[in-house]
Amino acid sequence: MKNKPSQNVPSILGKFGEEIYEQIMKEESPSIKIPQRGKSNVYFDDNEKVIQLGDKYSKRHFLNVAHTKKFMQTLLVASYCRRLVEENKHAGIRELYYALKHTVEGSKENTFDDQIESNPIIEDLETALDILREELNLTADRRGYIYGDIVIRDDEDEFNASKLGRGGWAVPGTVEEIDFLDLNAKYILVIETAAMCDRLIEEKFAKTNDALLVACQGQAPRGVRRLINRLHTEKKLPVYVFTDGDPYGWYIYSTIKQGSMNLAYLSRRLGVPDAKFIGMTMDDIEEYDLQKVTEKLKDMDKKRINEIMDYEWFKRKEWQDQMKKCLKLGVRIEQQALANKSLEFVAKEYLPEKIENEIFLP
Amino acid sequence: MSETKVKHADEIFKSFKMQSVSEFFKKNAAMLGYTGKLRSLTTLVHEGVTNSLDACEEARIFPDISVHISEIGQERYKIIMEDNASGIPLDYITHVFGKMLAGSKAHRNIQSRGQQGIGVSGAVMYSQVTTGKSSEVVTSTGGKAINKVNVKINVEKNAGEIVSRETLKNPGKWRGTRINLEAKNLQYNRSKYGPYSYLKMTAIANPHTRITFIEPDGTKILFDRNVRQIPKHPKEMKPHPHGTSADDILSMIKNSSATRVRTFLVSEFTRVSSKKVEEIEQISGLDLDINPKKVDWEYAEKLVNAIKQITFMAPPTEGLIPIGADSVKLGLEGILSPEFVHTVTRTPQVYHGGIAFIVEVGLAYGGNAGNNGVDIIRYANRTPLIFDQGGCCVTEAVKSIDWKRYGVKDDKAPLTIFVNIVSTHIPYTSAGKQAIATEEEIYTEIRFALMEVGRSLSRYLSGKRRAHEKLTKKKTLLRYVAETSNAIASLVNLEDSSKIAKVLTDIVEKKYDFEEATNGEEEITPVSEENGMEEVSENEE
Numbered sequence: 001m002k003n004k005p006s007q008n009v010p011s012i013l014g015k016f017g018e019e020i021y022e023q024i025m026k027e028e029s030p031s032i033k034i035p036q037r038g039k040s041n042v043y044f045d046d047n048e049k050v051i052q053l054g055d056k057y058s059k060r061h062f063l064n065v066a067h068t069k070k071f072m073q074t075l076l077v078a079s080y081c082r083r084l085v086e087e088n089k090h091a092g093i094r095e096l097y098y099a100l101k102h103t104v105e106g107s108k109e110n111t112f113d114d115q116i117e118s119n120p121i122i123e124d125l126e127t128a129l130d131i132l133r134e135e136l137n138l139t140a141d142r143r144g145y146i147y148g149d150i151v152i153r154d155d156e157d158e159f160n161a162s163k164l165g166r167g168g169w170a171v172p173g174t175v176e177e178i179d180f181l182d183l184n185a186k187y188i189l190v191i192e193t194a195a196m197c198d199r200l201i202e203e204k205f206a207k208t209n210d211a212l213l214v215a216c217q218g219q220a221p222r223g224v225r226r227l228i229n230r231l232h233t234e235k236k237l238p239v240y241v242f243t244d245g246d247p248y249g250w251y252i253y254s255t256i257k258q259g260s261m262n263l264a265y266l267s268r269r270l271g272v273p274d275a276k277f278i279g280m281t282m283d284d285i286e287e288y289d290l291q292k293v294t295e296k297l298k299d300m301d302k303k304r305i306n307e308i309m310d311y312e313w314f315k316r317k318e319w320q321d322q323m324k325k326c327l328k329l330g331v332r333i334e335q336q337a338l339a340n341k342s343l344e345f346v347a348k349e350y351l352p353e354k355i356e357n358e359i360f361l362p
Numbered sequence: 363m364s365e366t367k368v369k370h371a372d373e374i375f376k377s378f379k380m381q382s383v384s385e386f387f388k389k390n391a392a393m394l395g396y397t398g399k400l401r402s403l404t405t406l407v408h409e410g411v412t413n414s415l416d417a418c419e420e421a422r423i424f425p426d427i428s429v430h431i432s433e434i435g436q437e438r439y440k441i442i443m444e445d446n447a448s449g450i451p452l453d454y455i456t457h458v459f460g461k462m463l464a465g466s467k468a469h470r471n472i473q474s475r476g477q478q479g480i481g482v483s484g485a486v487m488y489s490q491v492t493t494g495k496s497s498e499v500v501t502s503t504g505g506k507a508i509n510k511v512n513v514k515i516n517v518e519k520n521a522g523e524i525v526s527r528e529t530l531k532n533p534g535k536w537r538g539t540r541i542n543l544e545a546k547n548l549q550y551n552r553s554k555y556g557p558y559s560y561l562k563m564t565a566i567a568n569p570h571t572r573i574t575f576i577e578p579d580g581t582k583i584l585f586d587r588n589v590r591q592i593p594k595h596p597k598e599m600k601p602h603p604h605g606t607s608a609d610d611i612l613s614m615i616k617n618s619s620a621t622r623v624r625t626f627l628v629s630e631f632t633r634v635s636s637k638k639v640e641e642i643e644q645i646s647g648l649d650l651d652i653n654p655k656k657v658d659w660e661y662a663e664k665l666v667n668a669i670k671q672i673t674f675m676a677p678p679t680e681g682l683i684p685i686g687a688d689s690v691k692l693g694l695e696g697i698l699s700p701e702f703v704h705t706v707t708r709t710p711q712v713y714h715g716g717i718a719f720i721v722e723v724g725l726a727y728g729g730n731a732g733n734n735g736v737d738i739i740r741y742a743n744r745t746p747l748i749f750d751q752g753g754c755c756v757t758e759a760v761k762s763i764d765w766k767r768y769g770v771k772d773d774k775a776p777l778t779i780f781v782n783i784v785s786t787h788i789p790y791t792s793a794g795k796q797a798i799a800t801e802e803e804i805y806t807e808i809r810f811a812l813m814e815v816g817r818s819l820s821r822y823l824s825g826k827r828r829a830h831e832k833l834t835k836k837k838t839l840l841r842y843v844a845e846t847s848n849a850i851a852s853l854v855n856l857e858d859s860s861k862i863a864k865v866l867t868d869i870v871e872k873k874y875d876f877e878e879a880t881n882g883e884e885e886i887t888p889v890s891e892e893n894g895m896e897e898v899s900e901n902e903e
Contacts, residue, residue: 017853024850024865029873062846062866063873065835072842075849082853105844 009135013082016129020075032060032074034128035265042264044312049273051259051313053127070121076100076111077121084137090174092139093119127265132176134226139173144224145194146171147201148212151182161212166201168213173223175230183235186210188228189278189351192218192243192252196335196346203347209355212237220256222263225270228256232272239272240355245280246297246332247304250314250322253277258313276360278351280333282325288350293340294331301332318361387487393793396488399437399549400556404748406441406485406548407431407557410541411564412745413458413482414445415571417539421448422592428574431550431557438493439548439578441485444540449503452511459486459499459513459541460522473596473682473743473786483522485543487515492546496525504537550578555748561585562697563739563746567685567782568593569693588696589689599681599786600632603669604712608662615654623657623665624650633674642668676710677718682784685744690724690780694731698778701728704818705780708811713803717787721804723811724780725819731778736760740798741782747796754797756781759808768816769823779815781808832874839870 023030034057035041041054062071080100084091091099097118102111112118126133133140147168151160154172158181161169189211191197197215200206206213212231216224231237241256243249257275259267285291297305308314309323326332338346354360391397395405407429418425426446434440450458460483486497496512512525552558558577565573565585572587601610620626627634627642627650643650646668648661657665685693690705705724712718731737740747740756751757760779770777789799798804843866844859851859 014854017850021850021854021856021862024862024869027865027869027872029869030866062842063839063870065838068839068842072846072849075846075853079849079853104841107841109841111845 009085009131010082012129012131013078013085016078017075017082030062030071032071032128033057034060034124037123037127037262037264039261042261044258045267048268049258050267050271051261051264052267053264072104073100073112073117073121074124077118078125081125081136081138085135088137090137090139092141092173093122093133094141096122096138123263130265132266132269133222134174134176137174140222142170142173142223143218143221144171144214144216145169145197146212146214146227147197148206149184149210150180150212153179153181162206166198168197168201168215171214171221171223171227173221175223175227180231180235183237184210185212185237187238187240187355188212188214188231190214190216190220190228190239190241190256190275191335192216192249193335196242199336199339199343200347200351203344205347205351208347209352216252216256219252222266222270225256229270229272232274239275240278240360241275242278242335242351243280244332244334245282245284246326246334247301247308247323249280249335250277250319251308254308254311254313276362278354278360280335280337281361282322282329282333285329285331285333288338288341290333290337290340293337294329294333297326297330297332302327316362322361387491390793394484395794396484399547400551400553401749402488402545403431403439403441403548403550404555404557404560406488406543406545407443407560408745409482409485410441410443411561411573414443414447414539415564415568417447418445418571419593419595423447424587424590424592425568425571426574427571428576429557429561430576431578432576433550433578434544435546437548438544438546439550440542440544442540442542444538446538449537450499450501450539451503452509455499455501455509455511456513456522456524458522459483459497460515473784482541483515485541485545486513486522489543489545490515493544495544497541497543499539499541501539502532502536504532504535506532508532508536552577558583560746560748563741563748566693566697566739566780567690567741567744567746569685569689569696585697588692591689593685594683596683596786597681599678599718600630602677602712602718603627603631603634603638603672603674606631606666606669607714608659608666611662611665612657612659615657618654620654622651623648623654626654632678633676638672638674641672645671677712678710681786682710682718682720684720684722684784685782687722687724690722690782694724694726694778694780698726698731699729700726700731700776700778702726702819702822704815704822706811706814708807711803711807713789713801717785719783719785719788719804719807721807721811722780722782722784723808723815724778725812725815726778726780727819727822728776731776735774735777736765737778739778739780741780742788742790742795742798743784744782747798750791750794750797753791755800755805756783756798756808758800759805759812762809763812763816765816768820769827770819779812781811783808836870836874840867843867843870 020030020032035053036056036058037053041056042051043054045052060067060071060074062068077096077100080096094115097112097115100111100118103109104111122133122136122138125131125136145168146161149160149162151158152169155177159169191200191213194215194217197213200213205211214224214228228239232239239256241253243252253275257272259271263270285294305323305327309320314320314323338350387394395408396402411427411429414427415425423446428444430442432440489495489497496514498510498512500508500510502508508530510528510530514523514525515521516523550556558575561573561575562585565571569589570587570592573585575583575585577583614630615626618626618630620629624639627639628636639650642665646664648664684707687705687707691703694700694703694705703724703726706722708721710718710720738751738757738760740751740754747754760781765777783798783804789801789804791797791799843863847859847863847866850862851857
């Protein structure tokens with residue numbers, strides 16, 4: 001496991017710079033080796049049960065006109081991060097973009113024209129150097145929150161996440177430095193929508209069931225994923241994921257469980273291969289008599305289903321069956337459709353029943 | 363006798379004659395080039411300049427010509443043209459400046475610069491018709507005296523007349539001729555139909571000439587001499603047998619003193635040897651020993667058919683004096699300062715009627731070579747053709763070429779195409795003599811020449827494009843050197859990035875120098891058109 005908290009980031013960055021410096025001094029064509037991050041270079045690791053990066057590399061050459069600018073950008077970002085870490089400052093990835101954006105000496109060109117250019121460079125560095133963005137003291141936009149009986153220390157603040165009101169604690173972009181001081185929970189329930197999480201908070205679900213509620217608000221951001229990963233590995237909490245019953249919800253689950261293709265190099269730090277899927281499933285429709293509150297699948301949805309059915313990590317029979325059923329019924333089902341039964345239904349019956357009887361999808 | 367006085371015939375014809383000459387001039391103004399205010403002015407200049415160029419060529423003098431146009435009233439201009447030719451002896455002044463249709467070359471098989479055959483006297487006539495004034499001629503052969511003469515055309519006699527005369531001293535030994543005339547119904551501007559364009563084109567095709575031009579607004583322009591060589595003087599030529607028609611043969615027989623067809627063929631045609639006559643005899647089965655006077659249409663036609671089946675040597679070139687590819691090149695370079703020039707003078711060919719011709723083509727790219735697409739400048743025997751561009755064989759040929767094939771990607775590329783047709787008889791489309799008829803042989807020959815210069819342009823442009831790309835690449839790389847070096851320096855905790863920048867710059871420079879050395883020799887596959895058929899030649903033996 002590469003979860004070494006005290007990696008000497010400045011020296012890694014320094015070494016990275018040294019190599020290029022050496023190349024130049026030997027009058028060689030300077031180049032940077034960066035693992036490829038496209039779909040063609042990811043695979044599903046059956047042993048570790050996460051999406052992993054393959055061993056394909058690409059080289060960024062200063063002397064290749066198509067690479068030159070990116071080469072310069074990579075070094076700008078690397079040198080900026082070294083300063084950040086050494087000065088013990090954090091910067092948002094958008095701040096980094098603005099900090100480094102300027103006119104290239106003696107031209108009318110900008111170093112970066114859009115954050116779209118700087119973001120992938122950060123990922124390039126993470127992959128090439130095997131350092132987390134968080135370790136480079138870079139933070140991303142925050143999204144998602146946690147609610148439940150856990151005492152957390154973040155810098156100088158200590159608090160219990162069940163005593164911050166109904167909004168819980170907003171998870172920051174970086175959770176590397178927080179400590180878990182006290183914990184009274186048996187599992188983590190990850191919820192796709194904030195609306196459903198709010199419902200569960202209102203129904204006192206966390207307290208009644210000794211659960212930590214984490215709302216990821218769509219695709220789980222890195223901070224949230226890292227938090228779930230840490231709680232799972234450090235506190236041995238099982239992770240249950242509760243999303244809409246559609247390809248997008250299922251994919252949110254898949255990302256939490258085995259990582260994403262885009263951040264395949266981080267799967268081992270972000271993924272929770274043991275995570276279980278609680279719902280919504282196609283079987284719920286029949287089981288809870290929800291036929292009337294389904295939504296029709298659009299062409300786009302069908303296309304997406306066919307797409308993810310082909311992913312190796314969705315090849316398990318249970319999932320293939322779900323998706324076939326979904327296509328057959330031609331419908332999707334949202335978490336909040338459960339309100340059709342009653343507002344309390346999800347908290348009082350649906351979730352407890354499933355958890356107690358372990359009605360999960362793998 | 364009644365009160366009515368009967369007029370004598372002489373009297374009647376006197377006025378009739380007077381009328382008819384000026385009528386003739388007016389009616390044929392278009393043919394003579396005096397139509398439209400701008401064109402008339404260009405024609406006046408053309409007549410004077412052509413006269414001077416011919417005079418200098420004959421006297422083997424490097425022409426130094428000046429043209430000064432000034433506006434002196436409503437559509438009224440004064441034109442002063444001066445040359446440094448041999449000058450005109452007093453007795454001949456009226457002959458040169460006063461006699462219409464005095465041209466001696468008109469009916470001979472010889473290459474000539476003059477087109478109309480009325481020459482500079484036409485200018486005197488035009489001045490006289492529009493202003494009633496005589497023209498002033500100042501000339502000296504370089505002796506002790508300068509003759510200053512006012513000439514008029516006596517329309518009755520169709521002859522020049524000296525109105526007044528003055529003799530001046532010539533201490534500076536000045537030699538040359540200056541004509542000073544006034545005319546009306548004229549207009550000056552810098553369009554491509556005006557004197558400016560005409561003189562510029564003349565300068566390109568006559569690079570041995572220096573032309574000084576003063577425009578009505580006082581602007582002085584110098585088209586300088588670019589070649590130190592006076593063109594050879596053309597010689598009269600016999601027709602070539604190929605393409606000769608039965609009618610041509612019959613009319614040639616009329617002017618021939620030969621007593622047998624056999625000798626007629628050998629003496630009246632070029633490239634017809636007695637050996638060739640035997641071939642004609644064999645193929646036609648005709649008796650070639652009959653008297654040419656007995657030749658009838660049928661006989662002539664058989665002769666023509668036999669001739670068609672025989673290969674003759676290409677017509678001799680002595681009679682045709684091309685400008686020469688080198689001179690055209692110098693002319694184009696000197697006047698247009700282009701970025702690229704390629705010129706070609708093709709080998710002589712024959713078109714219908716056994717008439718030899720040579721096509722010369724020059725291509726200038728960039729610089730002042732036009733700025734709005736292909737600029738076609740046409741010449742017949744190095745005389746600019748200004749008008750009727752649309753109906754000209756040259757224009758058709760240039761337009762038939764797909765310039766994109768030769769790397770001209772932009773419709774507005776700065777391109778000037780120079781085409782000079784050299785021949786004893788230029789096949790003009792009309793009496794206006796401003797457009798060349800589309801004779802297939804000429805058309806094809808122009809196209810071959812155009813393709814040749816086109817291929818050369820293509821090579822130039824692709825080389826330029828490559829060099830440009832390389833330069834752009836190098837510039838791009840160098841642009842990032844400073845930023846990259848600073849970033850590396852800061853990453854490895856170095857205060858000074860200048861060493862990194864220097865080595866990195868060296869690496870970039872080295873890479874592109876190296877590429878230059880290895881790729882420099884690379885040849886681009888030439889664009890081939892018409893399966894390389896451009897090497898058509900009549901040569902044999």
